[in-house]
Amino acid sequence: MKRTCMFLIVSLFLVFTACDLDDDDGVDEELPAITTAGLNTFGCLINGQVYVPKKGSFCLDCANTPKLQLTYGEIFEGYRFALGTHNDIDGYVSMTLELFNGLEPLTEGEYSLSQTILEGNDIPIANASCWINKKISGEKIESEFYSNENIGGVLEIIKIDEEKKFISGTFYFSALDGNGQFVNITDGRFDVTYKSF
Numbered sequence: 001m002k003r004t005c006m007f008l009i010v011s012l013f014l015v016f017t018a019c020d021l022d023d024d025d026g027v028d029e030e031l032p033a034i035t036t037a038g039l040n041t042f043g044c045l046i047n048g049q050v051y052v053p054k055k056g057s058f059c060l061d062c063a064n065t066p067k068l069q070l071t072y073g074e075i076f077e078g079y080r081f082a083l084g085t086h087n088d089i090d091g092y093v094s095m096t097l098e099l100f101n102g103l104e105p106l107t108e109g110e111y112s113l114s115q116t117i118l119e120g121n122d123i124p125i126a127n128a129s130c131w132i133n134k135k136i137s138g139e140k141i142e143s144e145f146y147s148n149e150n151i152g153g154v155l156e157i158i159k160i161d162e163e164k165k166f167i168s169g170t171f172y173f174s175a176l177d178g179n180g181q182f183v184n185i186t187d188g189r190f191d192v193t194y195k196s197f
Helices: 002-017
Strands: 040-044 049-051 068-075 078-087 094-100 109-113 115-117 124-126 127-134 139-145 153-161 167-177 181-193
Touching: 040 139, 068 115, 094 124, 127 167, 127 181, 139 167, 139 181
Parallel strands: 068 181
Antiparallel strands: 040 049, 040 181, 068 078, 078 094, 094 127, 109 153, 115 124, 127 139, 153 167, 167 181
């Protein structure tokens, strides 16, 4: 009887203290490997903390939008690359990387993540942005961050496969919010299939 009771107590203890597999919030994971096969991976460090897309949608007003989406192609007489990611577990992080390349399709190489002023439009568009309402590296951050003409980074396209419709690359950038607070995005990598505009 003592053994049965002890077994029951130990079993109940293990059940109630076991890890919940649904607690995976994309934090404290390892970054995905840098690959060039269209594996739909994305990751980076935000102020030193691992970020990967999990759950939810990068488009807060869109129904059935995935946590990771890349669109690329010719639109409005120019080529555009738009990569959006989201993680809404224990707060949220959304990140967008955009390139506008005029009439030329993107090629493998480096592109600036600062800002773009489209032809016929005087309004600057941030090439990199990040919305955060989450604890990052021990600090609660609640703000929107944007690259600009003085602060940005680099997105390097390693591979474009137009037949299999994926783009792979690496990136880093710094961005600023309206209060002068910086966020640093480093060790970024993506290997994502794309939809055409």
